[in-house]
């Protein structure tokens with residue numbers, strides 16, 4: 001799966017282990033999701049385009065670089081919300097556009113309940129944020145929405161992906177790279193990633 005990047009960074013792996021731990025409470029869980037998002041966004045934005053910029057330091061002229069592309073963060077509600085602050089720490093000027101998708105517990109199909117996108121694209125690069133990619137249905141649906149909107153460059157930033165869902169996603173959207181902290185092999189009958197971390201939204205918001 002050439003477009004799938006699993007972070008090998010020791011900080012990411014350390015924080016992922018803490019995140020998976022069943023003893024991690026919602027406050028700590030939120031902190032970890034935010035921190036992992038910061039680190040993954042750093043990795044996912046390594047190929048952003050820059051342009052030369054002349055700068056005056058207190059001691060003279062310097063040649064620098066500035067971002068030439070505008071970024072949109074697209075959190076998939078609810079759990080993707082937890083990744084926004086972390087991404088913003090790296091890209092404070094990013095616009096945020098929300099997509100609400102909820103997985104039907106019986107069919108495991110994503111049900112769209114909210115979409116807040118402008119009429120035409122306002123950013124060059126969209127980073128879809130959702131900690132979990134299980135069957136892949138939600139990530140595929142969110143990416144479909146963005147493509148219908150006219151988004152040109154899309155990247156998916158998650159935390160844990162399940163191999164069957166990741167394969168389904170790469171088949172549906174071969175042009176969209178995925179950045180993850182971990183790749184698990186299986187899903188259970190209820191569509192939960194094994195071993196995963198449980199229900200990210202419930203653990204984040206204390207609703208489990």
Ligand code: PRP
Nearest residue numbers: 078079102103133134135136137138201
């Ligand atoms: C979870 C998760 C993803 C989706 C992954 O959200 O945050 O959005 O399920 O599953 P999939 O890959 O099989 O589509 P959920 O629908 O539970 O909503 P929530 O974030 O509001 O809890």
